[in-house]
Amino acid sequence: MASVMLTDCSSSTTAAALLLRSSRYRVRHSVLHSLRSMPLQFAPVKPILLRTTATINHASASPSIVTAAMAAETSAKIIDGKSIAKQIRDEITVEISRMKDTVGVVPGLAVILVGDRKDSTTYVRNKKKACESVGINSYEVHLPEDSTEQEVLKHISGFNDDPSVHGILVQLPLSSHMNEQNILNSVCIEKDVDGFHPLNIGRLAMRGREPLFVSCTPKGCIELLHRYGVDIKGRRAVVIGRSNIVGTPAALLLQREDATVSVVHSRTNNPEEITRQADIIIAAVGQANMVKGSWIKPGAVIIDVGINPVEDAKSAKGYRLVGDVCFEEACKIASAITPVPGGVGPMTIAMLLSNTLSSAKRMHNYK
C-alpha cells in the first residue's frame, strides 16, 4: 500500500470536490487488470429495478441532513462482486476443461513483472494463483528494477511468438526509466488481454467495430450491471474519472450499451450536481469516500472502482480499505452498490482469466 489517507465520510462535500480536483491520475494501475466477454451462461441474479421516484427530496440536502434522513430508508442491494467473480471463474474452469478435452489446447497467460514493488508482487502472485485455479498455464518473467526497456521488449517479443501464450500482461507501473507506451504497444494486439492497446480502445469507441479485448476492470463493472439485471439502455450514466484503464473505457462501454454518458473529471466545475443526475454511477478516481450521499440520486446504481486505504486504529494493520464512494451514506440512497472490498476488485482478475480464455478460443477457432 502507498500512503494511508485520513479521509472519511464526514468530510464536507466541498472538500470532496477539491479532492477530485487534486486527484488526477490517482487510479491505481495495480488493481486494474482486464474481461473479454465470454458467453454468459449463468442466469442473472434478481434484477435491480431502478427507483425512479425519490423518497427524499435530495437535491439540496447537505451531507449531514442526508445522513439523518437516510436512516429511515431501506438499504441498497449489495452487488456481490466476490460471488459473481466466483461464478465466472467456475464457468471458465468448465470451459477450459472442455477445450482441453476437445482440442487439447490449454490457455496460457504470460506476466512480466519489473522490480519488487510489494503491491505489484502481490498482484502477480494472485494472478498466478487465479490462473492455476481455473486451469490456465501461467508464465512469469520477473526482471530486476534496473532492467533496460530492451530486455522487457525482448521478453514481450518472445511471448508474442510463443503459440502456447494467449495473453500477455505487463504489470504496471513499470520502472520510471522505461517508456510505458512503447512497451504496451509492443504487445501484439491478439494477445493484449489487458485491452490497453490504442487499437482496442479505438475499436471500443467506434460504432460497428469490435475490440479484441476490453480492459478487465471496466468490463468487470459492466458485467456486474449485466449479472444484476441493471438496465443500461437509455439511462443516464456518470463516470467519475477518465483514466485510460478504467474511466475512459467504462464510459465507452456504457455508451455502446446505449446509456447517455457524462464523464466527470478533475476539471469539472460541479461534479456533485452532474453526478446527482445519474441512474448509474461508476466511480474510478482513487479518492477515499469522495462521492457523498448528497451526490447520489435516490435509486441510483453505484459501481465503486476505488480501493483506498484509510487510517483505522481498530484494524490490526492500522488501516482499512474504502472505495471512492462513501458507502455508509450511499447504501441508504442508492438502489444497489458494490462494496469495497468485495465489489469490483474480484472481478478484475476474473475478467483477465476470461480474456485469456477468449484469446485461446479465437486463436484456435474454438467456439
Place this chain on the structure above:
Amino acid sequence: MASVMLTDCSSSTTAAALLLRSSRYRVRHSVLHSLRSMPLQFAPVKPILLRTTATINHASASPSIVTAAMAAETSAKIIDGKSIAKQIRDEITVEISRMKDTVGVVPGLAVILVGDRKDSTTYVRNKKKACESVGINSYEVHLPEDSTEQEVLKHISGFNDDPSVHGILVQLPLSSHMNEQNILNSVCIEKDVDGFHPLNIGRLAMRGREPLFVSCTPKGCIELLHRYGVDIKGRRAVVIGRSNIVGTPAALLLQREDATVSVVHSRTNNPEEITRQADIIIAAVGQANMVKGSWIKPGAVIIDVGINPVEDAKSAKGYRLVGDVCFEEACKIASAITPVPGGVGPMTIAMLLSNTLSSAKRMHNYK
C-alpha cells in the same frame, strides 16, 4: 442531394426529440472530411464571453414563448466558418510555398472515388480545387461503381507506397458490396488524413497519447471554438450524435480540452433537458432544425455540423440548406452560433488540407 425534408423550426419539441430517435447514422459522410492542427499563427478573433447569467428564465419555456421572449434579445455572434477557413487556407498556402522553397517538397493528396454519386463527385471536385488553390498536388482515381474491393485495395496500396502522396482519402460512401472497414483500415496510418483509422481514434481517446490525424469535421469544430476564443476547459459540453466521423471524435476532442462532456444520441430519453445544460453544443445528427430554442441555455455557443436540405419554393433549386439547430430561434438565445451553410462546412476541407500539409511535414521532418 439525397432527400429533401419538410422539417422547419415550427416543428414541436416533441417531434424533434422523436426525430433524434429516428435519425441514427444520418450524418452525411459526404460533408465530413478531416484537421491535423498546424501551428496557428493568426491572432484569434475577438473572444466570445459565455453569458453565464441568463436574461430569460428559460428552463421551462415552451418553444413559442421562447420565440416571443427572444425578440428583445440581441442576436448571437455569428461564427464565420467561411472566413476562418479562408484564413487557414491562406496560412497553408504560405507554409507550402515556404516548404517547397526550403526542402523542395510539395504535399500530395490522393483521392479515391468509386461510382458516380453526384454529391460525392462534387465533393471530390471541390477537394481537388481546394488542393490546387493552396499548392497541394492532388491525385485522383475514379473507379466504376461495380469495381471490386480488391481493385480499391490495390490503388490504396499503391498510394501507401508512393512517397509523393502524403494523404489518402477514400470518398465515402463506398458501393454497398464493398467492406468499408477493410478499405479504410488498409490506408496506412501515416497517410490517414481523414483520421478514421481506429488507431487514431484510440489515441484520441487516451490521455498521454497523440493521434497522427484528427478527423477533419470535428477538428474543424474545435478550431472554430479556438479561433473565436471560446473557453472550453471546465465547461459543460453536449455533443448530439455519436457517429464515428463527427460525434464521437468531437466528444473526445472536447474532453481532451477539459470540457465536461455528455453525449446525447438516439437512445437518450431527455435530449432537450441535457442539451439545455450545455455551455457548448456540437450538433451532428443530420436532422433539419432538430435543436429548438428551448434546448439551448442562454449564452451557449453552438457549433452546427448538420447540412440538411429542406423544401423551399422560393429557392430556384426548390430547397435550401439548414443545420441541425433551428437557427432563427437559437441565434437569439446563444452567445455565438455557426450558420448553415458557411459555418462548419468550409472548415472540413480546410482541415483536410491542413492534415495533408502536416503529414508531408512529418514525413520530411520539416518544422
